[in-house]
Amino acid sequence: MNIYLGIAGIFVLFAMISLGANVMVALGIVGFVGLFGLVGFEAALSVLSTVFFETTHSFHFTVIPLFLLMGFFALRAGLGSDVFEAANSWFGGVRGGLAISTTVAAAGFGAASGSSVGTATVFTKIALPEMLDRGYDKGLASASIAIAGTLAVMIPPSAVMVIYGILTDSSIGKLLMAGILPGIVFGILLCISIYITARRHPEMAPRSENKATWSQRIYSLRLAGPLALIVFSIIAGIYLGVFTPTEAGAMGALFTLILAVIRQRGLVGLHLKKTLLDTVRTSAMIFAVIICALVFSRFLALSGLTSDIANALAVMDVNRWVVLFIVTLIYLVLGTMMDAPALLAISLPVTYPVMHKLGFDPIWFGVYVVLLVEIGAVSPPVGINCFVVQAASEGRVELEDVFKGLIPFLIASAIMLLLLCFFPQLALYIPNSMK
Numbered sequence: 001m002n003i004y005l006g007i008a009g010i011f012v013l014f015a016m017i018s019l020g021a022n023v024m025v026a027l028g029i030v031g032f033v034g035l036f037g038l039v040g041f042e043a044a045l046s047v048l049s050t051v052f053f054e055t056t057h058s059f060h061f062t063v064i065p066l067f068l069l070m071g072f073f074a075l076r077a078g079l080g081s082d083v084f085e086a087a088n089s090w091f092g093g094v095r096g097g098l099a100i101s102t103t104v105a106a107a108g109f110g111a112a113s114g115s116s117v118g119t120a121t122v123f124t125k126i127a128l129p130e131m132l133d134r135g136y137d138k139g140l141a142s143a144s145i146a147i148a149g150t151l152a153v154m155i156p157p158s159a160v161m162v163i164y165g166i167l168t169d170s171s172i173g174k175l176l177m178a179g180i181l182p183g184i185v186f187g188i189l190l191c192i193s194i195y196i197t198a199r200r201h202p203e204m205a206p207r208s209e210n211k212a213t214w215s216q217r218i219y220s221l222r223l224a225g226p227l228a229l230i231v232f233s234i235i236a237g238i239y240l241g242v243f244t245p246t247e248a249g250a251m252g253a254l255f256t257l258i259l260a261v262i263r264q265r266g267l268v269g270l271h272l273k274k275t276l277l278d279t280v281r282t283s284a285m286i287f288a289v290i291i292c293a294l295v296f297s298r299f300l301a302l303s304g305l306t307s308d309i310a311n312a313l314a315v316m317d318v319n320r321w322v323v324l325f326i327v328t329l330i331y332l333v334l335g336t337m338m339d340a341p342a343l344l345a346i347s348l349p350v351t352y353p354v355m356h357k358l359g360f361d362p363i364w365f366g367v368y369v370v371l372l373v374e375i376g377a378v379s380p381p382v383g384i385n386c387f388v389v390q391a392a393s394e395g396r397v398e399l400e401d402v403f404k405g406l407i408p409f410l411i412a413s414a415i416m417l418l419l420l421c422f423f424p425q426l427a428l429y430i431p432n433s434m435k
Contacts, residue, residue: 006303023342031296065283066249071113077260080122086224093211096198110152120149124392137204139405150374154183174431293345335376
């Protein structure tokens, strides 16, 4: 009987979301009502209060607002233009150089901001006008920005990785380290895609005749270098065990603030009050989603649905890679319709126990899922990053242009997924060697 209640809960959840209900509200209502049906009102209320207290009172969870604060400081300070200027000095002279520079700069800036949407917005305003003025194809220019924004959640510090760790009770430090190599390899694949496209269709990405000198390249690192040093220090500190992810977030926020003050020559340009309020609002939204997701997860666990699904797959002796392929399709479809925290909150209570039962490493699966979620964020017909780029372009590109230019990048994304499957050490080597 309990398993039927779990199945009904999933159907009701998706019905509420399809009717326009907020994901957080849908998760909370279905989870609480489901618990009420399983264990009674008082026990359900006890679970709700316990989850709320454990989530908001835990020292480890403070990493989320700290990473967000670091990202908002980077956004408000306009550090994206410094990173783009440096990347353009080093890569602007090759074929497709402006688009490649955008990808490299987005990876660097995204590591500081941790926001896929924020990175796409910033580089649409910085890089898109310059690419279009240089004669770049609208599709290639806009799509390269949309897909480059996804690197923000792969390379640490990443709030999405932290959310995965909270929802699955996995090591946050290992998850952050696990995204480094896949993020770098994915960035290289995106740059290769741009270069091949520019070689095959030179008219889509005219080559710049103005190559920077070595002195100009070195000078361009004057502000991008300190930001890279901050990110590297965070990664090295977590890897070597010098400090925890939470302490790393605090240090990152502090030093990004100092760099932003230097960049803006004071606090006025940072809009400090608005920055702090935005951090609080975003943190509250994420914590609310996590709390409701954990309540929903407890409901599914008590119903026995996830364990029954995993046991049924084990009895049927279904190849685990077939199951992974089905899970991949589900994430790609749902990823086009909702943002990363909401999708992880809805899906992980079902998919994580099944994949863990089938023998997939939790850290590897975290990297794989985060990559899927971000590929979904640029995939038609919804693709939130594509809408962000089109809206931020102020009418210079149409949504069809963005989607049309995504083809080579979606091929690169598929290759990246295959590389993770064939070479899982891409995600596991660094976390397994941590101190």
